[in-house]
Amino acid sequence: MTAPVAITPAILKAVPLFSSFSDEQTSLLASCVQHRRYSKGAAILRAGEETEALYIIMSGRVKVLIPDEEGREVILTMLGPQDFFGEMGLLDELPSSATVETLEACDTLRIPRTAFLTCLEGNAELAMLVLRNLVKRLRDADRKIESLALIDVYGRVARLIIDMAENIDGQWVVKRAPAKQEIARMIGASREMVSRVVKDLQEKNLIHTDKRKIIVLDHQSMAQRGSV
Amino acid sequence: MTAPVAITPAILKAVPLFSSFSDEQTSLLASCVQHRRYSKGAAILRAGEETEALYIIMSGRVKVLIPDEEGREVILTMLGPQDFFGEMGLLDELPSSATVETLEACDTLRIPRTAFLTCLEGNAELAMLVLRNLVKRLRDADRKIESLALIDVYGRVARLIIDMAENIDGQWVVKRAPAKQEIARMIGASREMVSRVVKDLQEKNLIHTDKRKIIVLDHQSMAQRGSV
DNA sequence: TGTTTTGTGTGATTTATGTCACATATGGGC
DNA sequence: GCCCATATGTGACATAAATCACACAAAACA
Numbered sequence: 001m002t003a004p005v006a007i008t009p010a011i012l013k014a015v016p017l018f019s020s021f022s023d024e025q026t027s028l029l030a031s032c033v034q035h036r037r038y039s040k041g042a043a044i045l046r047a048g049e050e051t052e053a054l055y056i057i058m059s060g061r062v063k064v065l066i067p068d069e070e071g072r073e074v075i076l077t078m079l080g081p082q083d084f085f086g087e088m089g090l091l092d093e094l095p096s097s098a099t100v101e102t103l104e105a106c107d108t109l110r111i112p113r114t115a116f117l118t119c120l121e122g123n124a125e126l127a128m129l130v131l132r133n134l135v136k137r138l139r140d141a142d143r144k145i146e147s148l149a150l151i152d153v154y155g156r157v158a159r160l161i162i163d164m165a166e167n168i169d170g171q172w173v174v175k176r177a178p179a180k181q182e183i184a185r186m187i188g189a190s191r192e193m194v195s196r197v198v199k200d201l202q203e204k205n206l207i208h209t210d211k212r213k214i215i216v217l218d219h220q221s222m223a224q225r226g227s228v
Numbered sequence: 229m230t231a232p233v234a235i236t237p238a239i240l241k242a243v244p245l246f247s248s249f250s251d252e253q254t255s256l257l258a259s260c261v262q263h264r265r266y267s268k269g270a271a272i273l274r275a276g277e278e279t280e281a282l283y284i285i286m287s288g289r290v291k292v293l294i295p296d297e298e299g300r301e302v303i304l305t306m307l308g309p310q311d312f313f314g315e316m317g318l319l320d321e322l323p324s325s326a327t328v329e330t331l332e333a334c335d336t337l338r339i340p341r342t343a344f345l346t347c348l349e350g351n352a353e354l355a356m357l358v359l360r361n362l363v364k365r366l367r368d369a370d371r372k373i374e375s376l377a378l379i380d381v382y383g384r385v386a387r388l389i390i391d392m393a394e395n396i397d398g399q400w401v402v403k404r405a406p407a408k409q410e411i412a413r414m415i416g417a418s419r420e421m422v423s424r425v426v427k428d429l430q431e432k433n434l435i436h437t438d439k440r441k442i443i444v445l446d447h448q449s450m451a452q453r454g455s456v
Numbered sequence: 457t458g459t460t461t462t463g464t465g466t467g468a469t470t471t472a473t474g475t476c477a478c479a480t481a482t483g484g485g486c
Numbered sequence: 487g488c489c490c491a492t493a494t495g496t497g498a499c500a501t502a503a504a505t506c507a508c509a510c511a512a513a514a515c516a
Contacts, residue, residue: 066374068456074377076370091356091363097370120356127355128319128348134362135316139325141369142304146294148376149302149416153473179493188377190474195495211482228296381503407463418504423465439512 007033020125034110038102045100051089054116060106064098075186150228156187157197159226172216235261248353260343266334273328279317282344288334292326303414378456384415385425387454400444
């Protein structure tokens with residue numbers, strides 16, 4: 001964490017969450033927003049602790065996870081620039097149910113509880129953005145529950161790859177896949193199992209891997225395996 | 229489904245979601261809200277279909293579930309009077325990710341998409357209620373993911389019982405537990421396994437069951453088993 | 457009230473997946 | 487380019503939990 005940097009209204013206007021704000025609202029907000037920088041591997045939030053602020057990621061990536069006693073963890077999601085977190089604790093006053101850990105150095109904006117709640121009440125557009133964001137996360141969570149309850153590890157790996165892939169001129173590619181260890185934590189499996197499944201998917205010519213890149217050769221069959 | 233019943237402003241005022249509404253807002257709403265009755269086992273919403281309305285349960289209980297091709301299903305949650313569903317589809321225009329099925333005959337209020345969205349924009353209190361409700365559901369979903377990924381079937385059964393139990397003068401009791409088949413679907417396990425685990429919990433004197441009632445004899449140990 | 461459906465208990469068996477143990481590879485820093 | 491920390495591949499093995507196949511019990515209903 002380095003010394004705080006001044007937050008200008010211009011910076012805030014560039015944040016999707018605040019794009020609907022008037023000039024007054026923005027400058028009012030600017031006075032209480034803080035800049036915070038975290039180094040790689042730092043915990044911004046810890047499960048069980050009170051949440052005192054909303055965090056918006058300006059640069060870098062984080063993982064949201066639930067840890068258990070023996071050091072195992074399940075990764076709920078990964079977030080990057082423009083994403084935000086911490087609003088759940090602000091809305092229901094309960095301690096955070098997850099830990100947020102940086103995957104690389106991160107710049108964040110930190111909006112204290114009251115400032116955020118005031119903004120929320122005064123700005124229906126903000127409320128709608130937050131609402132829609134929660135809906136998206138709830139859908140993702142439900143889908144994860146479906147995967148865990150109804151699909152085997154093979155299917156879960158296939159589904160994750162499909163979900164992460166983006167279509168680059170007709171070809172489905174995961175540009176930078178997480179380490180297999182991380183994949184394992186994302187789908188509730190052991191890293192050894194993920195290793196074996198990926199090997200198998202390659203041997204069956206469903207995917208091709210090259211370092212951290214995964215090319216989906218047979219999207220159809222992959223989707224098949226990853227469906228309930 | 230029987231013939232529609234007239235919805236009076238008084239009925240709407242009694243719904244927590246609308247308790248903050250002014251008289252005008254309420255009577256405006258009354259004109260577009262419909263009453264719908266469903267018999268036991270009916271599907272109010274089906275996964276994959278468009279959601280055209282918000283439903284509020286006035287009486288009866290429903291289960292929210294994700295089905296797979298072979299007839300298996302995972303139950304995400306059960307809802308009762310005062311609970312609502314369908315708002316996700318209204319907010320992001322995507323098809324429903326889950327099926328909602330009645331567990332018994334249900335009376336519901338149905339608020340069409342536009343009416344609901346209009347209310348939401350015009351009423352910050354309603355927005356906050358919906359927001360907080362989504363937060364609660366997201367927390368529950370995250371907890372379910374944690375259970376599925378990190379805890380074995382023994383622990384998941386114990387945790388579910390603890391979660392369902394209410395403290396009635398010092399004693400933790402589940403007044404009306406779901407059938408073991410349903411429990412199995414709630415925790416992503418087979419009904420045989422749930423049967424064996426419940427038997428074991430009884431033999432260890434951690435719980436006592438009597439028909440559909442479960443008395444938690446050793447809350448401490450139960451919570452222990454159900455923790456990550 | 458009997459009859460039918462729905463739910464339950466339990467042993468035997470199979471299977472998917474985790475765990476362990478190790479060699480090997482890879483990727484960041486310096 | 488070299489070194490150290492991480493990440494990975496893979497065989498052998500252990501085991502939790504699913505599945506199958508019943509008999510039996512309890513609710514629902516007519």
